[in-house]
Amino acid sequence: MRHGKYPFVYGFLIPPVVLYLVFVIGPYLQSFYISMTDWRGLSPEVRLIGLDNFARVFQDEMFWKALRNHGQLLLTVPLFTLAIALLFAFLLNVAGRSAGNAIGGLRGSTFYKIIFFFPQVLSIAVLGVLFQLVYRPDEGGLLNGLLGKAGIAPVGFLTDPDLALWSIIAVMVWSHVGFYLVLFSAGMAAIPKELYEAAAIDGAGRARTFFTVTLPLLRNHVQTGWIYLGIGVLDYFVLIKVLSVDEGGPDGATTVLGMQVWKSAFTNYNFGYASALGVVLFFIVMTFAMVTMRFTRNREEIEF
Template identity: 60%
Template sequence: MERLRKYGFVIGFLAVPVALYTVFVISPYVQAFQLSLTSWNGVSSVVRYVGLDNFGRLFDDDTFWQALRNHGILLLVLPLLTIVIALFLSFLLNLGGGTRGAGMRGVWGSNFYRVVFFFPQVLAVAVVGVLFQAIYRPDEDGVINGTLARFGLGEPIGWLTEPGLALWSIIAVMVWQAVGFYVVLFSAGMAAIPKDYFEAASIDGAGRVRLFFSITLPLLRDTLQVGWIYLGIAAFDGFALIQVLAGDRGEPDGSTTILPITIYKTAFDYHKVGYASAMGVVLFFLTVTFAVLTLRTTRRERVEL
């Protein structure tokens, strides 16, 4: 009877959240899977099932493959750059000052720098996009080009209009915005490492580089795993920022085309909701596959501190 009462309380407590999650998260996924098997235009009351034809069409869609190539670049560069920069800054802020008394300390002004690094996180994505539109303007009124012109360093550069630069310019913005969050995440992980490890290694003559690679990095592996997955998921998104900076045409020459924007255009501009849903299903499975593979390939025995 006691067990029944306990489980009844748990079920009653979870019933509403689970119901809301089912309605607003699970249900749209199921509907997307269903729509991906149709040729529905989003307006007509007639829904014609076409089976797997939409998925077959993806193999001949150049825009789809261009979007996948851009996601591949994002997936390789965004997590790597963000994690490397965030790790370096976190180490400086928490352990870069060396030993002081009985413990380790960060560089001078660490608390102030934490606020500065985290500041981009409090800005809305649309605000960040508008801000960098001004920074990347392709004339001398742009912040970067204006600075280059002031020092006589060449003609204005089309940061968002040159095919070879557009995606990399956007990646730089994504890294800038994300680094602050991961500085906080990695700082929390470093704070959980017993300071005795660093003190003992320092007594044995280990320098800061050795402390980082021999103690900090191995003991942050689980935190790095989480950060890598989050950033990988972000690499499969990027809709709002790219929409603001480069528009929904993937300009220039498709160099900034990504699947979320392609899905949006296909559904609402071309009224091919069924085909757009098929792209959404592919994006869903790509994201899940990435997360699962990352968890499996980075799995290890838990380190007891």
């Protein structure tokens, strides 16, 4: 039995590893090769040009605009999403009182979780179409219709370069809060109630209990959420393509690297340059993930 164990295990491991190498690692390696060519995707002719595509990337004004937009997304989307989700999860799971005045969730908390989670069941394209109607620049839009009733002139939420990216950020935050609310709720359910009771005996209020008990014990959940959201906004494409004016406009105000890859490959048919942009995006994502894990790796401590 002991000698037959390893062939049995390897028999299950080898097929998925082979599939991963062929369908994940293989395309990555292929993109590295294509990034050093001038291939236009329309013929089998490929000419190696070295690092010329990468030199062009760093001289491209739209690349730097996309990078600045990514920086704004990285600073705002994870911060607002996780903060709101943590607040709502704490209110729904800990801020209430159960029988005997013990720590408990609010009445109807399950219903609220379902409502907050609802955007997760909608596809990103559907969300984009819905918020096109919400952000319409005339009084036919939901927001401008409400503003019109208050005597305020219509606002170009998606056509004003100063508002367009913030409008899309609001949709990103709204659509992700429900998922992290459920994630943090599951983490809070695993925290022993005795810790909250000890904090209450020591006179800790709700805010102090949150920062000294709940948040330290949810550190791993927050770290995972931050990395996941960071990678998500670095690779965000569909929602921005649907909502933005002229695919990343106005005037590049909402463009991201994914949008530049799309335009280079399927509008300009320059697959070599598109692959170079993809390779740069790959290293940016990997660097972000490693730096985030390095600086958020702390042991959990509880101190009243």
